[in-house]
Amino acid sequence: MPNIVVLVKQVPDTNAPVSISGGAVDFSGMKMVMSPYDEFALEAALRHKEAAGGEVTAVTLGGAGADKILKDAKAIGADHIVRLDHDGWADSNAVQGALAAAIRDLGAEVVYCGKSAADTGAGSTGPGLAEHLGWASASNVLALDFGADVTATVPAEGGDARLSVSLPAVFSCDKGDLKVRKPNVKGIMQAKKATVDVRAAQVGASSVRVVSCALPPAKPEGKTFHGGAAAADVARLLREEANVL
Amino acid sequence: MTETIIIAEMNGGVVAPATAELVTAALALGGAPVLVVPCTDGASADAAGFAGVSRVIAAKSPVFSSYDAAAWAEAIDGIAPAGHVVALASSRSKDLAARLAARRGLPVVQDVVSIDGGQLTSPILSGKAMQTVAVDGAAVVTVRANVMAPAAAADADVSVVDASGDLKTAVLEVVARASARLDVAEANIIVSGGRGMGEPGNFRHLEALADTIGAAVGASRAAVDTWDEIPHSMQVGQTGKTVNPNLYIAVGISGAIQHLAGMRSSKYIVAINKDADAPIFKHADYGIVATWEEALPVLSDALAGMMS
Ligand SMILES: Cc1cc2nc3c(=O)[nH]c(=O)nc-3n(C[C@H](O)[C@H](O)[C@H](O)COP(=O)(O)OP(=O)(O)OC[C@H]3O[C@@H](n4cnc5c(N)ncnc54)[C@H](O)[C@@H]3O)c2cc1C
Ligand SMILES: Nc1ncnc2c1ncn2[C@@H]1O[C@H](COP(=O)(O)O)[C@@H](O)[C@H]1O
Numbered sequence: 001m002p003n004i005v006v007l008v009k010q011v012p013d014t015n016a017p018v019s020i021s022g023g024a025v026d027f028s029g030m031k032m033v034m035s036p037y038d039e040f041a042l043e044a045a046l047r048h049k050e051a052a053g054g055e056v057t058a059v060t061l062g063g064a065g066a067d068k069i070l071k072d073a074k075a076i077g078a079d080h081i082v083r084l085d086h087d088g089w090a091d092s093n094a095v096q097g098a099l100a101a102a103i104r105d106l107g108a109e110v111v112y113c114g115k116s117a118a119d120t121g122a123g124s125t126g127p128g129l130a131e132h133l134g135w136a137s138a139s140n141v142l143a144l145d146f147g148a149d150v151t152a153t154v155p156a157e158g159g160d161a162r163l164s165v166s167l168p169a170v171f172s173c174d175k176g177d178l179k180v181r182k183p184n185v186k187g188i189m190q191a192k193k194a195t196v197d198v199r200a201a202q203v204g205a206s207s208v209r210v211v212s213c214a215l216p217p218a219k220p221e222g223k224t225f226h227g228g229a230a231a232a233d234v235a236r237l238l239r240e241e242a243n244v245l
Numbered sequence: 246m247t248e249t250i251i252i253a254e255m256n257g258g259v260v261a262p263a264t265a266e267l268v269t270a271a272l273a274l275g276g277a278p279v280l281v282v283p284c285t286d287g288a289s290a291d292a293a294g295f296a297g298v299s300r301v302i303a304a305k306s307p308v309f310s311s312y313d314a315a316a317w318a319e320a321i322d323g324i325a326p327a328g329h330v331v332a333l334a335s336s337r338s339k340d341l342a343a344r345l346a347a348r349r350g351l352p353v354v355q356d357v358v359s360i361d362g363g364q365l366t367s368p369i370l371s372g373k374a375m376q377t378v379a380v381d382g383a384a385v386v387t388v389r390a391n392v393m394a395p396a397a398a399a400d401a402d403v404s405v406v407d408a409s410g411d412l413k414t415a416v417l418e419v420v421a422r423a424s425a426r427l428d429v430a431e432a433n434i435i436v437s438g439g440r441g442m443g444e445p446g447n448f449r450h451l452e453a454l455a456d457t458i459g460a461a462v463g464a465s466r467a468a469v470d471t472w473d474e475i476p477h478s479m480q481v482g483q484t485g486k487t488v489n490p491n492l493y494i495a496v497g498i499s500g501a502i503q504h505l506a507g508m509r510s511s512k513y514i515v516a517i518n519k520d521a522d523a524p525i526f527k528h529a530d531y532g533i534v535a536t537w538e539e540a541l542p543v544l545s546d547a548l549a550g551m552m553s
Contacts, residue, residue, distance in 0.1 A: 122355040
């Protein structure tokens with residue numbers, strides 16, 4: 001029975017406006033939530049458990065504030081919740097190294113994560129982690145079937161490919177056709193009592209350093225037209241002014 | 246002089262035009278650019294030279310016939326020199342970049358939109374902020390399409406080198422897309438419809454326009470969630486695809502923050518919406534306040550006239 005890990009990350013609510021102060025994003029007062037694609041990763045992990053048995057451990061690398069999303073994962077159905085204690089910036093290599101060490105310690109043989117985190121937007125962690133571990137990976141996963149091997153549906157040139165992936169493997173999940181379940185009352189009660197298994201994170205040195213953050217440059221004011229007939233003017237501007245056609 | 250490796254963006258076995266933009270990015274990073282063309286046939290690298298590229302390596306291997314992250318990273322790692330690595334920020338190449346970076350013990354910086362004196366800037370928080378980083382030593386960098394000027398084509402020496410990697414996944418089948426139209430993630434022009442289209446059958450008007458201008462058809466989440474006929478693969482936005490085409494035409498889409506997250510970096514945005522206060526107009530280069538019933542036929546006719 002597989003020992004399943006799902007990676008969850010805490011990020012600012014995607015509805016929240018962003019403000020910058022002193023060249024850095026001001027996170028104070030921002031509501032923090034589980035990164036949206038991680039909800040699909042958790043759903044995939046729970047379905048894997050339902051199909052094959054085993055247990056699901058939700059893991060995050062973060063500060064004490066991230067305990068909340070671990071409890072959310074517990075309420076939805078994770079069996080164990082682990083936080084690798086770390087605050088502050090780490091580059092892709094340092095994040096993946098710390099996660100890889102923890103996954104080895106946990107003896108996991110399959111990992112689910114989001115296709116990209118809502119803060120970084122990177123999509124680096126799944127494939128990078130798989131390389132650190134020497135495992136297979138599939139990214140942008142749209143659908144899964146669980147047998148001896150896992151079959152993952154991913155976008156490919158000209159269509160969707162069905163890939164047979166033998167474990168151990170890392171799957172980075174897109175939304176696809178997964179409907180995520182909501183926590184039930186029993187789950188919520190259990191999550192309240194649950195304690196987070198906090199462990200030391202083995203975060204190596206980062207060779208990437210954040211210099212500054214800024215708001216995106218303001219777009220020059222657009223041109224607004226009224227009435228459908230103006231669409232002909234827009235067509236002309238697309239060729240003559242924007243040069244895109 | 247150290248070298249900077251450019252991984253050619255491949256599309257249907259040929260070097261995609263966006264590769265020319267990667268040359269400009271590589272020159273900005275410094276180091277002599279070396280173009281690596283992942284292929285099954287060395288001839289794919291013929292005529293793949295660009296001004297500024299010192300040499301072209303056709304990395305020839307059967308693993309490049311379909312995508313397997315582990316095998317691609319191993320095969321490219323085996324034949325590419327050390328140094329910075331530059332690839333396109335397409336979903337496949339971002340995945341490959343992350344694998345290759347981890348394999349070489351390098352950091353990866355994704356979705357770069359500007360390179361300036363060794364500092365790299367990428368959007369974070371769904372494009373609501375820009376983050377600038379400095380890298381100590383070599384890095385793997387993916388660059389967004391349509392942000393760098395393309396380098397001119399030029400002659401180059403091509404050496405064909407055998408590469409190899411172990412496949413970790415097996416393709417069982419590829420289910421072809423129902424339509425021959427491009428996927429939004431691959432398209433340079435996108436026509437997207439929202440709930441304002443009224444009913445899914447009306448998407449045929451968007452499809453007709455898309456076919457005249459060689460565009461893909463996208464949709465808002467409200468359209469995808471409301472109508473079974475509109476598949477999730479068309480969804481643009483935070484829980485759909487992130488796109489940055491040259492031109493994005495939003496029809497009957499209000500411009501919710503989660504939709505903007507997926508398309509705000511488009512070079513030009515056209516919006517058609519009957520509500521003058523719709524948030525999409527704040528981000529549109531050209532806004533048309535009208536119903537799509539009024540505006541779309543006019544736009545389609547005018548564009549068809551121009552394209553013929
Ligand atoms: C966690 C989360 C993730 C999300 N992810 C996404 C995502 O990935 N992508 C996404 O798009 N949304 C996403 N959403 C949903 C988003 O918040 C909006 O609900 C959605 O984008 C609205 O779609 P819409 O603009 O088509 O519909 P509406 O908001 O209903 O807007 C319809 C628009 O059409 C106009 N209209 C009506 N009739 C006409 C007509 N005849 N002619 C012209 N205009 C007309 C109206 O004025 C209106 O502006 C997400 C939401 C959440 C909470
Ligand atoms: N600090 C972290 N803790 C736990 N999971 C993470 C962390 N960073 C990234 N991940 C996982 O990796 C996915 C992709 O992140 P990224 O590579 O940053 O886009 C996220 O959706 C999470 O599932």
